[in-house]
Amino acid sequence: MTEQLRPQSARPQEAPAEPPRFDYRRPVLRARAPLRISFAGGGTDVAPFPQREGGAVLSATISSYCYSTLRPRSDGRITVQSLDYGTSIGFGVDDDVELNGHLDLPKAAIARIREIDGALPVTGFDLFLHTNAPPGSGLGSSSAVMVSVIGLVAQHCGLDLTPYEVAELAYRLEREDLGIPGGSQDQYAAAFGGFNFIEFLKDQVVVNPLRVRDATVHELEHNMLLAFTGRTRVSDHIIEDQVSRYETGNADALEGLRAQKELAEQMKIALVRGEVDTIGRLLGQAWSEKRKMSSRITTPLIDTAIARSLELGALGGKVTGAGGGGHLIFVCEFERRHVVAEELIRLGLTVSEFTFSKEGVVTWRAQG
Numbered sequence: 001m002t003e004q005l006r007p008q009s010a011r012p013q014e015a016p017a018e019p020p021r022f023d024y025r026r027p028v029l030r031a032r033a034p035l036r037i038s039f040a041g042g043g044t045d046v047a048p049f050p051q052r053e054g055g056a057v058l059s060a061t062i063s064s065y066c067y068s069t070l071r072p073r074s075d076g077r078i079t080v081q082s083l084d085y086g087t088s089i090g091f092g093v094d095d096d097v098e099l100n101g102h103l104d105l106p107k108a109a110i111a112r113i114r115e116i117d118g119a120l121p122v123t124g125f126d127l128f129l130h131t132n133a134p135p136g137s138g139l140g141s142s143s144a145v146m147v148s149v150i151g152l153v154a155q156h157c158g159l160d161l162t163p164y165e166v167a168e169l170a171y172r173l174e175r176e177d178l179g180i181p182g183g184s185q186d187q188y189a190a191a192f193g194g195f196n197f198i199e200f201l202k203d204q205v206v207v208n209p210l211r212v213r214d215a216t217v218h219e220l221e222h223n224m225l226l227a228f229t230g231r232t233r234v235s236d237h238i239i240e241d242q243v244s245r246y247e248t249g250n251a252d253a254l255e256g257l258r259a260q261k262e263l264a265e266q267m268k269i270a271l272v273r274g275e276v277d278t279i280g281r282l283l284g285q286a287w288s289e290k291r292k293m294s295s296r297i298t299t300p301l302i303d304t305a306i307a308r309s310l311e312l313g314a315l316g317g318k319v320t321g322a323g324g325g326g327h328l329i330f331v332c333e334f335e336r337r338h339v340v341a342e343e344l345i346r347l348g349l350t351v352s353e354f355t356f357s358k359e360g361v362v363t364w365r366a367q368g
Contacts, residue, residue, distance in 0.1 A: 029070040029155055033148035033361040034061035035132065035139040036189040037226070037320045037329050039271075039279070040286040041198075041264030043242055043257055043293050045183030050200035053257075057185040058264040058271070060195045061357040062226075064132035066144035068152050069366075073124035080106045083130040093122045099178065105142065108173045109149040119157040127152070136232030138321020140186030146170040147190040151361040163360055167191040167205070181239040182322070193360030197268045216274040217356055223276060223334050225341055227349040229301060231325035238322045242294040256292030263289065280315025280331030287318030297323030305347055309340045 036059050044055030073079075080103050081088040089103050097111040106127060114122045127149070133141045147170050154161050161169070170187040174180045188198055188207050195210040195217075245253035263286045270278040287306065291298050297319065305328060306317045313336025320329045328349070332340050341351045 027365040028072075028367070029152055029363060030366050031068045031070075031148045031152040031155075031361060031363040032065040033144040033151065033190040034193055034357040034359065035064045035066070035141055035144055036061045036186065037139065037327075038185065039264070039283060039329075040267045041260050042185065042290065042321070043183070044261045044264075045185045045198070045200045046181075046239060046243060047183075048243075049246060049257055050183075051202050054202070054261075055183075055200035056261045056264045057183075057198045057200070058196075058267050059185055059189050059198065061189055061193045061360070062139075063355045063357045064139065065357075066129070066131040066141060066148040066190075068130075068145075068148045069128040070152050070156055071126045071128075072156070073126060076124045078110065078122070078124055078127070080110075080127045081129065083128065084134065093124050104178055105145050105174070106149045108177050109146060109170075110153055112169065112173060112177070113150065113153045113157055113159070116154075116157075116159060119154075119159055122157060125156060133327075134232055136326060137228065138319060138323075138326025140189060140321070142180070143170055143174065143186035144190040146174055147187060147361050151363050155363050163188075163191040164205075164207075166361060181237075181243075183239075189360075191360050194358045195271065195356070197264065210268065210272055212271055213274055216271065216276065219274075219276045220279070220331070221353070221355050223280075223332050223337060224354070225330045225332060225337060225344070225351055226354050227305065227328045227330065227344045227351045229299075229305075229325045229328065229349055231299075231301075238294050238296045238324050241296055242322075245294060252292040253294070256289045259289035260286065260293075276331065277315060282316065283318055283329070283331055284310070284316030287316070290318060290323070294323070299324065301347065301349075302328065305344055305349060308343050308347070312336060312339050312343055314340050 039058040041057035045057055049055055076093050077090055078093055079090040082103060097107050131141050131145060133139045135142045147166055150166050150169055167187040171184045185198055188205060192207050195212045197208040197210055199206040263282055267279055267282045309317050309330055314330045314332045317328055317330040320327050344351050
């Protein structure tokens, strides 16, 4: 695998996507990668904390996904169409890829995969993308897009990548090639799926799948709520602020990050023991510690939503993701969950129930 993308061309290579010219001799490929919720440990996967102190995150994937479809073409062209953004691009299979802020996630994946040793020549295709949640929603959707595209294009090119290889490649593309701030939990969650205790060490990531009893999973689904604030945090620079505070030795940031790591361990134990009430209480502690990591993590709406939920029967609640908006998760007393939901709706949040997903990224062949 090469370390850099091909040099950017001086001439523009992108154009609106051309009408499809399908190669009906080759099968259509599809993929999906799950979104995730983070129970505790978020932020400890963001450099330089894991390299210096080691990080740990407890997360689980849910039954919301990034979907992608690849239809081979016969004319040596590649098109990418995002159904979420209502936009598309097109370029030749041998063209240099320009990373200019326009559908860069799939472009970077295509450019890197076609340079991996052993990859079959790219013969052209149409790529269609759709995600159940927008970027910045706190559910790891951007990384799920990257993981889904990598899985799909790798299969198209005859590569059999392991979940670790998919996640590592996704991380390098997002954080190094594209310079998008963030950690590495989302890529590994989307690649592996299920309930995972993920350790971030100095020079490696270790994914520990957890054997959670079905009864515990059902009880969590029965008692939890997912609430969208209606606001994403793409431009809030929360992660940069958190990193800056850690590197300058801010006492609150240090305390918050170290506590997140410990709470991820405690919550892992509660999860495998099936102690749902304990998980709820620890979720609340995780939120208290997370707020110390950056002043930008919370907002008046988030503070009000969590405070009112606790008053009405939630055992604990927190932002899932970097903060500043996105989604909140709550563990409630089931008999009070509907009351909590009604209050969140009254405050202007969009509330939904959800189920957990056991699978990570999957690809399959489909009829044309």
